[in-house]
Amino acid sequence: MLINLENFSPSRPRGFLVLEGVNGAGKSTLLTKLSERLAQNGKSVVCSREPGATELGKTLRSLILEPKGDKAAPIAELMLFGADRADHVAKVIQPNLQSGRWVISDRYLYSSIAFQGFGRQLPMQAVEAVNTLATSGVLPDLVILLDLDPAEGLRRTQSRSQASAKLGEGDAFEKEALAFHTRIRDGFLKIAASRPEPFLVVDASQSQQDVFSTVWRAVEALLRASAV
Ligand code: TYD
Numbered sequence: 001m002l003i004n005l006e007n008f009s010p011s012r013p014r015g016f017l018v019l020e021g022v023n024g025a026g027k028s029t030l031l032t033k034l035s036e037r038l039a040q041n042g043k044s045v046v047c048s049r050e051p052g053a054t055e056l057g058k059t060l061r062s063l064i065l066e067p068k069g070d071k072a073a074p075i076a077e078l079m080l081f082g083a084d085r086a087d088h089v090a091k092v093i094q095p096n097l098q099s100g101r102w103v104i105s106d107r108y109l110y111s112s113i114a115f116q117g118f119g120r121q122l123p124m125q126a127v128e129a130v131n132t133l134a135t136s137g138v139l140p141d142l143v144i145l146l147d148l149d150p151a152e153g154l155r156r157t158q159s160r161s162q163a164s165a166k167l168g169e170g171d172a173f174e175k176e177a178l179a180f181h182t183r184i185r186d187g188f189l190k191i192a193a194s195r196p197e198p199f200l201v202v203d204a205s206q207s208q209q210d211v212f213s214t215v216w217r218a219v220e221a222l223l224r225a226s227a228v
Helices: 027-040 055-065 074-098 109-119 124-135 150-163 178-194 208-226
Strands: 016-021 045-049 102-106 142-147 199-203
Touching (some): 016 027, 016 109, 027 045, 027 102, 045 074, 055 074, 074 109, 074 124, 109 178, 142 178, 142 208, 150 178, 178 199, 199 208
Parallel strands (some): 016 102, 016 142, 045 102
Protein backbone atom coordinates (compact mmCIF):
# COMPACT_ATOMS: atom_id res chain seq x y z
CA MET A 1 0.00 0.00 0.00
CA LEU A 2 1.50 3.32 -1.04
CA ILE A 3 1.52 5.85 1.77
CA ASN A 4 1.05 9.56 1.56
CA LEU A 5 3.18 11.58 3.99
CA GLU A 6 0.29 13.95 4.72
CA ASN A 7 -1.91 11.25 6.24
CA PHE A 8 0.37 8.39 7.29
CA SER A 9 -0.96 7.31 10.69
CA PRO A 10 0.62 4.01 11.71
CA SER A 11 -0.95 2.01 14.51
CA ARG A 12 1.18 0.32 17.19
CA PRO A 13 4.51 0.12 15.32
CA ARG A 14 7.10 -2.27 16.76
CA GLY A 15 10.02 -0.48 15.12
CA PHE A 16 10.75 -2.69 12.12
CA LEU A 17 11.88 -0.86 8.97
CA VAL A 18 12.91 -2.34 5.63
CA LEU A 19 14.89 -0.68 2.83
CA GLU A 20 14.45 -1.94 -0.73
CA GLY A 21 15.49 -0.94 -4.24
CA VAL A 22 17.55 -1.83 -7.28
CA ASN A 23 21.33 -2.26 -6.88
CA GLY A 24 23.03 1.11 -6.45
CA ALA A 25 19.94 2.97 -5.15
CA GLY A 26 21.70 4.20 -1.98
CA LYS A 27 20.27 1.90 0.71
CA SER A 28 23.46 1.61 2.75
CA THR A 29 23.96 5.37 3.08
CA LEU A 30 20.32 5.80 4.08
CA LEU A 31 20.54 2.96 6.61
CA THR A 32 23.52 4.56 8.36
CA LYS A 33 21.84 7.99 8.54
CA LEU A 34 18.54 6.55 9.75
CA SER A 35 20.14 4.53 12.52
CA GLU A 36 22.12 7.57 13.70
CA ARG A 37 19.02 9.78 13.79
CA LEU A 38 16.96 7.12 15.58
CA ALA A 39 19.73 6.72 18.17
CA GLN A 40 19.70 10.52 18.70
CA ASN A 41 15.99 10.09 19.42
CA GLY A 42 16.76 7.62 22.18
CA LYS A 43 16.15 4.36 20.30
CA SER A 44 18.36 1.28 20.40
CA VAL A 45 18.78 0.32 16.78
CA VAL A 46 19.99 -2.87 15.13
CA CYS A 47 21.15 -2.50 11.51
CA SER A 48 20.78 -5.69 9.58
CA ARG A 49 20.69 -6.99 6.05
CA GLU A 50 19.79 -9.84 3.73
CA PRO A 51 21.43 -12.02 2.76
CA GLY A 52 24.07 -12.53 5.44
CA ALA A 53 22.95 -11.28 8.86
CA THR A 54 23.70 -14.51 10.79
CA GLU A 55 26.59 -17.01 10.79
CA LEU A 56 24.60 -19.37 8.56
CA GLY A 57 23.52 -16.37 6.49
CA LYS A 58 27.15 -15.39 5.80
CA THR A 59 27.84 -18.84 4.37
CA LEU A 60 24.64 -18.72 2.32
CA ARG A 61 25.53 -15.21 1.09
CA SER A 62 28.85 -16.31 -0.37
CA LEU A 63 27.24 -19.44 -1.88
CA ILE A 64 24.63 -17.29 -3.62
CA LEU A 65 26.63 -14.21 -4.62
CA GLU A 66 30.03 -15.76 -5.36
CA PRO A 67 29.20 -19.22 -6.70
CA LYS A 68 32.18 -21.50 -7.35
CA GLY A 69 31.51 -23.47 -10.49
CA ASP A 70 27.99 -23.54 -11.89
CA LYS A 71 25.19 -21.19 -10.81
CA ALA A 72 22.35 -22.46 -8.59
CA ALA A 73 19.11 -23.40 -10.35
CA PRO A 74 16.65 -20.47 -9.92
CA ILE A 75 14.40 -22.41 -7.54
CA ALA A 76 17.44 -23.47 -5.46
CA GLU A 77 18.52 -19.80 -5.34
CA LEU A 78 15.04 -18.83 -4.09
CA MET A 79 15.26 -21.43 -1.32
CA LEU A 80 18.76 -20.29 -0.28
CA PHE A 81 17.42 -16.74 0.16
CA GLY A 82 14.50 -18.28 2.06
CA ALA A 83 16.85 -20.19 4.38
CA ASP A 84 18.83 -16.99 5.01
CA ARG A 85 15.59 -15.11 5.77
CA ALA A 86 14.25 -17.77 8.15
CA ASP A 87 17.50 -17.66 10.17
CA HIS A 88 17.49 -13.84 10.10
CA VAL A 89 13.90 -13.63 11.39
CA ALA A 90 14.44 -16.22 14.14
CA LYS A 91 17.83 -15.00 15.41
CA VAL A 92 17.93 -11.25 14.72
CA ILE A 93 14.58 -9.66 13.87
CA GLN A 94 12.20 -11.36 16.31
CA PRO A 95 14.43 -11.31 19.42
CA ASN A 96 15.48 -7.68 18.97
CA LEU A 97 11.92 -6.43 18.39
CA GLN A 98 10.84 -8.38 21.47
CA SER A 99 13.55 -6.64 23.50
CA GLY A 100 12.26 -3.24 22.39
CA ARG A 101 15.01 -2.46 19.88
CA TRP A 102 14.33 -1.03 16.45
CA VAL A 103 15.48 -3.15 13.53
CA ILE A 104 16.35 -1.77 10.08
CA SER A 105 16.89 -4.40 7.42
CA ASP A 106 18.62 -3.70 4.12
CA ARG A 107 16.32 -5.94 1.99
CA TYR A 108 13.66 -8.45 3.09
CA LEU A 109 10.97 -10.64 1.52
CA TYR A 110 10.18 -8.00 -1.17
CA SER A 111 13.61 -8.61 -2.75
CA SER A 112 12.67 -12.24 -3.34
CA ILE A 113 9.44 -11.17 -5.05
CA ALA A 114 11.31 -8.59 -7.17
CA PHE A 115 14.49 -10.54 -8.02
CA GLN A 116 13.33 -14.18 -8.04
CA GLY A 117 9.69 -13.50 -9.03
CA PHE A 118 9.89 -10.58 -11.50
CA GLY A 119 13.62 -10.88 -12.33
CA ARG A 120 14.12 -14.66 -12.68
CA GLN A 121 10.42 -15.09 -13.54
CA LEU A 122 9.78 -17.92 -11.09
CA PRO A 123 6.10 -18.66 -10.32
CA MET A 124 4.84 -16.11 -7.80
CA GLN A 125 3.13 -18.85 -5.74
CA ALA A 126 6.54 -20.48 -5.18
CA VAL A 127 8.07 -17.17 -4.06
CA GLU A 128 5.09 -16.48 -1.81
CA ALA A 129 5.27 -19.96 -0.25
CA VAL A 130 8.97 -19.58 0.61
CA ASN A 131 8.40 -16.07 2.00
CA THR A 132 5.49 -17.22 4.17
CA LEU A 133 7.56 -20.03 5.66
CA ALA A 134 10.64 -17.84 6.15
CA THR A 135 9.01 -14.83 7.81
CA SER A 136 6.50 -16.53 10.16
CA GLY A 137 4.27 -13.51 9.60
CA VAL A 138 6.83 -10.95 10.84
CA LEU A 139 6.14 -7.88 8.68
CA PRO A 140 7.67 -4.39 8.79
CA ASP A 141 5.92 -1.20 9.95
CA LEU A 142 7.25 0.57 6.87
CA VAL A 143 9.06 -0.37 3.67
CA ILE A 144 11.15 2.41 2.15
CA LEU A 145 11.53 1.78 -1.58
CA LEU A 146 14.37 3.78 -3.15
CA ASP A 147 13.21 4.03 -6.73
CA LEU A 148 15.88 4.58 -9.38
CA ASP A 149 16.39 4.04 -13.11
CA PRO A 150 18.34 0.75 -13.09
CA ALA A 151 20.81 2.09 -15.69
CA GLU A 152 21.77 4.80 -13.20
CA GLY A 153 21.97 2.19 -10.40
CA LEU A 154 24.34 0.05 -12.48
CA ARG A 155 26.46 3.12 -13.30
CA ARG A 156 26.76 3.84 -9.58
CA THR A 157 27.76 0.26 -8.68
CA GLN A 158 30.26 0.17 -11.57
CA SER A 159 31.91 3.42 -10.52
CA ARG A 160 32.16 1.98 -6.98
CA SER A 161 33.90 -1.13 -8.40
CA GLN A 162 36.18 1.10 -10.47
CA ALA A 163 37.13 3.08 -7.39
CA SER A 164 38.20 -0.17 -5.72
CA ALA A 165 39.80 -1.52 -8.95
CA LYS A 166 37.22 -4.30 -9.23
CA LEU A 167 35.59 -3.41 -12.53
CA GLY A 168 33.80 -6.42 -14.02
CA GLU A 169 33.80 -8.23 -10.70
CA GLY A 170 30.20 -7.43 -9.68
CA ASP A 171 28.24 -10.13 -7.80
CA ALA A 172 25.95 -12.64 -9.50
CA PHE A 173 23.14 -10.04 -9.75
CA GLU A 174 25.19 -7.00 -10.76
CA LYS A 175 26.38 -9.00 -13.79
CA GLU A 176 22.79 -9.48 -15.08
CA ALA A 177 21.58 -7.57 -18.16
CA LEU A 178 19.75 -4.25 -17.93
CA ALA A 179 16.44 -5.92 -18.94
CA PHE A 180 16.64 -8.05 -15.77
CA HIS A 181 17.15 -4.96 -13.59
CA THR A 182 14.33 -3.14 -15.39
CA ARG A 183 11.92 -6.00 -14.55
CA ILE A 184 13.05 -5.68 -10.94
CA ARG A 185 12.47 -1.93 -10.80
CA ASP A 186 8.99 -2.27 -12.32
CA GLY A 187 8.35 -5.26 -10.05
CA PHE A 188 9.18 -3.27 -6.91
CA LEU A 189 6.72 -0.54 -7.95
CA LYS A 190 3.97 -3.16 -8.46
CA ILE A 191 4.76 -4.73 -5.08
CA ALA A 192 4.56 -1.32 -3.38
CA ALA A 193 1.12 -0.68 -4.85
CA SER A 194 -0.32 -4.14 -4.18
CA ARG A 195 1.02 -5.41 -0.82
CA PRO A 196 -0.86 -4.52 2.37
CA GLU A 197 2.27 -3.24 4.20
CA PRO A 198 2.87 0.55 4.07
CA PHE A 199 5.39 1.54 1.37
CA LEU A 200 7.08 4.91 1.01
CA VAL A 201 8.40 5.24 -2.55
CA VAL A 202 11.23 7.77 -2.75
CA ASP A 203 12.88 9.12 -5.91
CA ALA A 204 16.49 8.04 -5.33
CA SER A 205 17.87 10.28 -8.10
CA GLN A 206 17.50 13.22 -5.66
CA SER A 207 20.33 14.29 -3.39
CA GLN A 208 20.99 12.04 -0.38
CA GLN A 209 19.86 14.90 1.84
CA ASP A 210 16.48 15.22 0.09
CA VAL A 211 15.97 11.46 0.19
CA PHE A 212 16.73 11.44 3.90
CA SER A 213 14.41 14.32 4.78
CA THR A 214 11.46 12.64 3.01
CA VAL A 215 12.17 9.33 4.72
CA TRP A 216 12.60 10.98 8.11
CA ARG A 217 9.11 12.50 7.92
CA ALA A 218 7.62 9.00 7.64
CA VAL A 219 9.85 7.60 10.38
CA GLU A 220 8.91 10.49 12.69
CA ALA A 221 5.27 9.44 12.30
CA LEU A 222 6.28 5.95 13.45
CA LEU A 223 8.22 7.38 16.40
CA ARG A 224 5.19 9.42 17.47
CA ALA A 225 2.89 6.41 17.16
CA SER A 226 5.28 4.17 19.11
CA ALA A 227 5.30 6.69 21.98
CA VAL A 228 1.52 6.47 22.65
P1 TYD B 1 24.18 -6.98 -1.80
O1 TYD B 1 25.66 -6.89 -1.97
O2 TYD B 1 23.66 -7.00 -0.40
O3 TYD B 1 23.52 -5.89 -2.73
P2 TYD B 1 22.69 -4.60 -2.44
O4 TYD B 1 23.67 -3.61 -1.87
O5 TYD B 1 22.17 -4.21 -3.79
O6 TYD B 1 21.60 -4.99 -1.48
O7 TYD B 1 23.70 -8.27 -2.60
C1 TYD B 1 22.49 -8.84 -2.45
C2 TYD B 1 21.99 -9.25 -3.81
O8 TYD B 1 21.04 -10.31 -3.67
C3 TYD B 1 21.26 -8.10 -4.49
O9 TYD B 1 21.64 -8.05 -5.85
C4 TYD B 1 19.81 -8.49 -4.40
C5 TYD B 1 19.84 -9.99 -4.31
N1 TYD B 1 18.71 -10.59 -3.55
C6 TYD B 1 17.82 -11.44 -4.20
O10 TYD B 1 17.95 -11.72 -5.40
N2 TYD B 1 16.79 -11.99 -3.49
C7 TYD B 1 16.61 -11.76 -2.16
O11 TYD B 1 15.66 -12.30 -1.55
C8 TYD B 1 17.55 -10.88 -1.50
C9 TYD B 1 17.39 -10.59 -0.03
C10 TYD B 1 18.58 -10.31 -2.24
